[in-house]
Each structure stands twice: as structure tokens, then as C-alpha cells.
Amino acid sequence: MSGALLVLYPGSFDPVTNGHLDIIQRACRLFDRVLVAVSTQVDKRPLFSLEERLEMLREVTAPLRRQVEVEAFDGLLVHYAVNRGAKAVIRGIRAVTDFDYEFQMSLMNRRLCEELETVFLVPAEAYTYLSSSLVKEVAGLGGSVTGLVPSQVERKLEEKLASERDRRKQSGGCRDG
Ligand code: COA
Secondary structure (H helix, E strand, O other), X not given: OOOOOEEEEEEOOOOOOHHHHHHHHHHHHHOOEEEEEEEOOOOOOOOOOHHHHHHHHHHXXXXXXXXXXXXXXXXXXXXXXXXXXOOEEEEEOOOHXXXXXXXXXXXXXXXXXXXXXEEEEOOOHHHOOOOHHHHHHHHHOOOOOEOOEOHHHHHHHHHHHHHHHHHHHHOOHHHHO
């Protein structure tokens, strides 16, 4: 699509939640194309591998495939954005607590690339308390995450947590208590 307005939605998506999906849907109403960019940085010690995170995102955004693309990126976000021809970066703001960090990031990105704008979107109220860590913690302790993540992700979480438990048992389970 020539002249189509492309926006990036970057993050670690470990895993993608309904809050992320809500932001993607909102971005689709504003932009022609949305490139969901999955960070390859491992400093957050992700539960899911990069391939698993990409696969889950592709699966849950399949109904929007005409507008949404999912890709991994490494290095500076601004370099990736310029290379891909993106005009803006989307970030979700869930609460005032997000603001400081997001403000810092958007100003640093602007310093690095004056032309790249950051657009803040607010997710549906029901998802304002949601984060991937909280989802993993609740699921890991046996709580229900139904309605917080897409059903495919809920299944993958169950599988992953079960295999993590097996792995820990095999490598000397007494630490599990
Ligand atoms: N619904 C639910 N959760 C949401 C959400 C939403 N709408 N929006 C954000 N979150 C959560 C995420 O799940 C994540 O939760 P977690 O910390 O429990 O995993 C948390 O908010 C942070 O968001 P995330 O999307 O993971 O972004 P991040 O803050 O880790 O930033 C990059 C990641 C990739 C955007 C950033 O590190 C980056 O740009 N890296 C590239 C290197 C670079 O250019 N650095 C200079 C930056 S100025």
C-alpha cells in the first residue's frame, strides 16, 4: 500500500494480553498498518521464547491480518522504525504510574529521531491493571486468567507452566516445597 500510514507497537509481549490486543485494535482504527514489534532483549528473562511470543501474537491478530504484521526487532527502536518507514510509535498508558517512564522513553526516542512521534493510547478500563508479569504470577499460582488473555494464550500458559514444573521436579524438586 503506497503512502499507507505505518505505526509500530513495540513491547516484550511475554505473553500478549487482552490489554495489548485492545491497544492493537484501537491502533488499527487510526493507522493503515500496525507493525507489532517484539523486542529480542532478554534482560526481563522472558517465560516464553521469542518464537513462542511471535507465534502467539500472530495467532491472536490473525483476524486483523490485512492491517497487522508481527515481527521481532533488536537494537534501537528508532533505527528499526526508520528502516521500516514507520511514522509513529504506539505506547499504551494504563495508569499515571506508566507516565514517567513512557515520557522519558518518548523524549529519548525523539532526541534520537526528531521525526518519529510517540502516540499514547489508553486501553479499555477493564485492562488498566493488567500486565504480563501479573498474568504469569496469577497463572503460576493456580489462579484463573480467563478474560485477561486470549484463550489460545491461556492454553499456552498452562502448557508452559506445567512443563516448567516438570523441569524443576526433574532437577531436584525439593525447592518447590
Ligand atoms: N495491557 C496489558 N499490559 C500492558 C499494556 C497493555 N495495554 N501495555 C503495557 N503493558 C505491560 C506489559 O505487559 C509489560 O508488563 P511486564 O513488565 O509485566 O512484562 C509492561 O507493561 C511493560 O511494557 P512492554 O510493552 O513490555 O514494554 P517495555 O517497557 O518493556 O519496553 C521496549 C520495551 C521494547 C519498547 C523498549 O525497551 C525499547 O524500545 N527497547 C529497544 C531499545 C531502545 O531503543 N532503547 C531506548 C529506548 S528510549
